[in-house]
Amino acid sequence: MIQVFAFYLFAALVILSGALVIFSRNPVHSVLWLILAFFNAAGLMVLVGAEFIAMLLVIVYVGAVAVLFLFVVMMLDIDFAELRSGLTRYGLFGALIAMVLVGEMIIAEGAWSAGAIQLAQRAAPVSADMPNIEAMGALIYSRYLYVFEAAGLVLLVAMIGAIVLTHRERRDTRPQNISQQVRRRPQDAVRNTNPPVGQGVEL
C-alpha cells in the first residue's frame, strides 16, 4: 500500500519535473527541476530494491554533473526570446525521438507480457539475500571484467582528449613553484654588506 503510494508519488514527480525542465522560462529553474527529476528517479530505484544505483544516481548526477551544469548555466547570459524561437525548430525532431522511445517501451512491454523472459534464467539471476553492491561487484569483476575495463579505458581516452583539446600553454604567466619557495632560505635571499661611504652597493 505504502509502496504503491510512493511509486505513484515519485513517478508523477519525475514526469512533472521533467516537463517543467522543458517549459520553465528560466534556464536555472530548468536545471533545478532536472535535479528534482533525478532525485525522484533515485526514489524509484530504491523502491525496486536497487539502492546502490539510487545512491550512485544522486552522487554522480545530482552531486557532480548537475553542479557543473548549474555552474555553467548560471554564468551564461541567455537571451530568452531567442531560446523560445528554437522550440519550433527542434520541436519536430524532439517529438520524433519521443515517439521512438514510446514505441520501444511498447515493444518491451509486449515482449515481457508475452512471457518469453524467464526471470530465473536471466544471464545474472538476482539473489534476494545478497546486497546490491556485492551482487554487482561479483558480476562486474568476474564475468564482465573485460567490458568493464574497456569502458574505463574509453573514459580515460575521452578525458585525455578533452584535456589535449582545451589545454593551451601560456608562456606569459609565471606560476609559482611551491617546492622552490619552501626550499628558499634567508641566506639565499639576504646579503649583509658594509659599503664604504659614497660607493653604494652593487646589486
Next chain:
Amino acid sequence: MTEWFQSTFLGYGFGWFVATTILILLIALPLMLAVAMIIYADRKIWAAMALRRGPNVVGPLGLLQSFADGLKVFLQETIIPSAANRGLFLLAPIVTFTVAQIVWAVIPFGPKMVLADINVGLLYILAASSLGVYGVIISGWASNSKYPFYSALRAAAQMVSYEVSIGFVLISVVLWADSFNLSKIVEAQQGAGILPFLNGFGFNPLLFPMAIVFLISALAETARAPFDLTEAESELVAGYQTEYSSMSFALFWLGEYANVILMCALNAILFWGGWLPPVDWAPVYAVPGILWFFGKILVFFFIFSWIKATVPRFRYDQLMRLGWKVFLPISLLWVFLVSGYLMLTRYAA
C-alpha cells in the same frame, strides 16, 4: 522500541510511524541544542587562543549566548532584496538546513543505536553531503548580487574538488572494513590498530595517512578555516550569506555547524573507532559507547577550532592545487596500496 510501539494498540504500520517520528525527534532536537552549544564552544576556544574572554555576559560563563543570539535573530525582519529571485532565495537556506539534518539518519551513536541501519550508509552520506553545495549555489545565484555570486562559484568548485579525494579515502576504508554499512565499519575497527589492543583504523600505519587527508578534506568540505573562501570576509563581505537576514540567515548558520559536527562524527566513525573505546580492554567497555562517541566528536571539534584560530586562509589557486595535485594522487595511490595489501594478505587464498 519500534517493536514495542507496534505491539501496542497502534498496530504494525502506525506503530512504526510513531516510533520513527519519536526517534527522528530524539536525534534532531539534541542536534540543534548541540549546535547552539558548539557555536559557544567555538567562540570560547577561539577567544582563548586569541587571549580574549569570548562570550561571558548572557547566563553563567556566557553559556546562554547562542540562545540569546537565536532569539534576537528570530525577532528580526526577513528582508528579501527586490532584485532577488524570491522563491529560490527562500528555498536556499531550507535546503542547507534540511540536508545537514537528513545525513544524521545513518550515523550510529552506539551499538544498534542508529535510526536507519542501511547497507549503503556511507554512500548515503556521500550523496547527502554532495547536496549541501546546492544551498550555497542557489543562494548565491538567487541573491542577484555580485559577492554572493562569487561565493557560490567558489563553493561549487571547492566542494566538487574535495569530494573526489574524500571518495577515494572512503573507498580505502570500505575496502578494509568490507562493508558500506557504518555500524559494520565501526565493528571492523575493533583491534584493527597496529597493536592488537588498539581500536580504530587510524592506529593502522597503512590507513593513518588517509585519516589525515580526510580530516583536511573535511575542513574544505564544510568550508571551515583555512578553506573558508566562500565566506572570506576580507574579500566577499559574508559570501553567499550577504543578502540574508533573520531566520533565513540563522538556518544557514545552523546547517553549517550541524555539518561541522557531522564531519567530526565521520572522522570518529571512519578512523577512530566510533562508539568503541580507543583501547580494546574489558573495563573501559563499561563506559557507554555513546559517551566515547561524543567525546571523540568533541576532540575533533576542538581540532577544527584550533585550526580555525591558528591557520591563515588559503589562496584560491593553492586550495585547488592542494585538492587536485596533492590529495587526489595521494588518495588514488593509497586505494592501490590498501587493495594490494588486502589482496596479498586477507584474500591471498
